[in-house]
Amino acid sequence: MNAMMEYVIGTLENLGFVVPLQGLSIQRICGNAVNGLTASVAIGDDEAIEFGLTERTDGSTSNVLNCVIDTEMRQAWLTSDIYTDLNGARDVALCGRKSLQDVFERIQEFLMVRREPLQLQQIIEGLPSCLENAASRCLMATVFKRIGLELVYMPPFQVSPSDTSKTEVAMHDLDVLARYARDEMLTNGTDLCRIEFEDTSELLIFPPEARAIIYAAARIPNGQETMGEGE
Incomplete structure (x- = not known):
C-alpha cells in the first residue's frame, strides 16, 4: 500500500x-x-x-x-x-x-x-477541545451574541493533552446549549449558567446586563475580556 x-x-x-x-x-x-x-x-x-x-x-x-x-x-x-x-x-x-x-x-x-443533532451531554463532552482554540471561542461567542448571551471561558487549573476522541461539536449544535443555558437561568432565578467540565475548565453563560455582577462574583479580573472580544 x-x-x-x-x-x-x-x-x-x-x-x-x-x-x-x-x-x-x-x-x-x-x-x-x-x-x-x-x-x-x-x-x-x-x-x-x-x-x-x-x-x-x-x-x-x-x-x-x-x-x-x-x-x-x-x-x-x-x-x-x-x-x-x-x-x-x-x-x-x-x-x-x-x-x-x-x-x-x-x-x-x-x-x-x-448528521443527527447531538444531545446536550454529547455537546458538553465535546466542548473542552473547542474552547482550547481561540478561533473556536470566537465562533461560539458570535453564535451566542446573536441570541443575546455572552460567554466567559475559565481555563483548566492544569493543562492536559486534548482528548481527540470526544464528539465534534458544530455551530448548529450550540442552539441546544443556548436553550439549556436559558432554561437553567430561568429555573434557578439567576443570570448565570455555569458549565463545569472534567478538565476543571468552566464556561460561564450570561446576559450582557449581568456582566459586571458575574465578573465580581466569579472574581474575574477586570482586564479579562468576554469571549470573542479581542481574540
Whole structure:
C-alpha cells in the first residue's frame, strides 16, 4: 500500500466512513431507505479506491459526491450533482495530498449539516477541545451574541493533552446549549449558567446586563475580556 492510499483511507476513517478490508462497504449514515444518506467505499486493489455519498429523498437519489482514485497513477475522477465545480479529472501528483483537500472538506461540510443533532451531554463532552482554540471561542461567542448571551471561558487549573476522541461539536449544535443555558437561568432565578467540565475548565453563560455582577462574583479580573472580544 502506497502513501497516497494510506492517506485517503486514514482521512475517510476520520470522517466516519467504514473502510472494508476488500470489496465494497455501504453504510447508512442517517435516515432510512426512503429518505437517507448513504456512504460507500470500494477498494479494488492496493492502488485504486472509490468512495462517495448518495442521498435519497422521496424515491429520488442524488450523487452528493463520488471519487475514484488511482493512487499509483496519481489520477482522480470526481462527479457530483451538488458540488458541480468539482466534476472532472485531476492530477493528484501535482499537489499531492493538497489535491484532494477540497474534496474531503466538502464531504465533511455535508456530513456535519446532515448528521443527527447531538444531545446536550454529547455537546458538553465535546466542548473542552473547542474552547482550547481561540478561533473556536470566537465562533461560539458570535453564535451566542446573536441570541443575546455572552460567554466567559475559565481555563483548566492544569493543562492536559486534548482528548481527540470526544464528539465534534458544530455551530448548529450550540442552539441546544443556548436553550439549556436559558432554561437553567430561568429555573434557578439567576443570570448565570455555569458549565463545569472534567478538565476543571468552566464556561460561564450570561446576559450582557449581568456582566459586571458575574465578573465580581466569579472574581474575574477586570482586564479579562468576554469571549470573542479581542481574540
